[in-house]
Amino acid sequence: MSELRLPPGEHTARPxxxxxxxxxxxxxxxxxxxxxxxxxxxxxxxxxxxxxxxGPDGGSRLGRFLFTVRWKLGxxxxxxxxxxxxxxxxASLRDxxxxxxxxxxxxxxxxxxxxxxxxxxxxxxxxxxxxKTMHGVLHVGWVPDGxxxxxxxxxxxxxxxxxxxxxxxxxxxxxxxxxxYPALLRTIGQEWRANAAIRAAx
Numbered sequence: 520m521s522e523l524r525l526p527p528g529e530h531t532a533r534p535x536x537x538x539x540x541x542x543x544x545x546x547x548x549x550x551x552x553x554x555x556x557x558x559x560x561x562x563x564x565x566x567x568x569x570x571x572x573x574g575p576d577g578g579s580r581l582g583r584f585l586f587t588v589r590w591k592l593g594x595x596x597x598x599x600x601x602x603x604x605x606x607x608x609x610a611s612l613r614d615x616x617x618x619x620x621x622x623x624x625x626x627x628x629x630x631x632x633x634x635x636x637x638x639x640x641x642x643x644x645x646x647x648x649x650x651k652t653m654h655g656v657l658h659v660g661w662v663p664d665g666x667x668x669x670x671x672x673x674x675x676x677x678x679x680x681x682x683x684x685x686x687x688x689x690x691x692x693x694x695x696x697x698x699x700y701p702a703l704l705r706t707i708g709q710e711w712r713a714n715a716a717i718r719a720a721x
Contacts, residue, residue, distance in 0.1 A: 523704055525549040530674045537645050537658050540615045544656060544676040550700065552671030553708030561661035564671050565644045567710055568659065569627035604649045605635060612637045612647050652687040654678040
């Protein structure tokens with residue numbers, strides 16, 4: 520799975536609109552998405568990620584276990600209480616959008632996870648979530664693959680909520696790399712191939 524992880528410059532050097540909106544967020548990870556396609560296919564990837572059958576655990580037993588533990592801890596410690604998320608503890612990044620993005624396509628929310636869409640363009644989509652530990656952004660871009668085609672690229676940006684948020688992000692880092700990302704990327708690739716075959720057949 521390490522071969523799918525990209526250096527930070529693969530995100531920061533591209534002229535994404537998210538840079539002007541989430542400039543005070545920290546880039547945590549950048550990943551290749553196994554989603555080969557054409558220049559106009561980001562919309563298919565966004566639809567898949569927003570409405571996919573599996574949630575952020577990727578459908579793996581380890582991923583489900585880790586997310587179950589996370590939600591139970593969140594309930595016990597009040598991390599996810601009403602008022603701790605977007606529009607409560609933190610303002611939505613939509614409040615920062617320049618006019619052209621505010622008037623453009625907002626994009627879909629993610630059905631299986633607490634992410635709300637911020638904006639969508641031809642080659643870029645961003646969704647956000649927040650709780651008492653952090654404010655996070657899932658950013659998906661559509662980039663040339665170097666072989667005449669295109670593919671998705673996913674970045675995770677965060678703004679930890681103080682010292683506790685920093686410790687939380689440090690604590691979950693091994694679990695993200697061992698259990699969450701491998702299953703999530705594998706699932707995205709599997710669903711992409713299945714959906715691409717359906718689109719080709721129709």
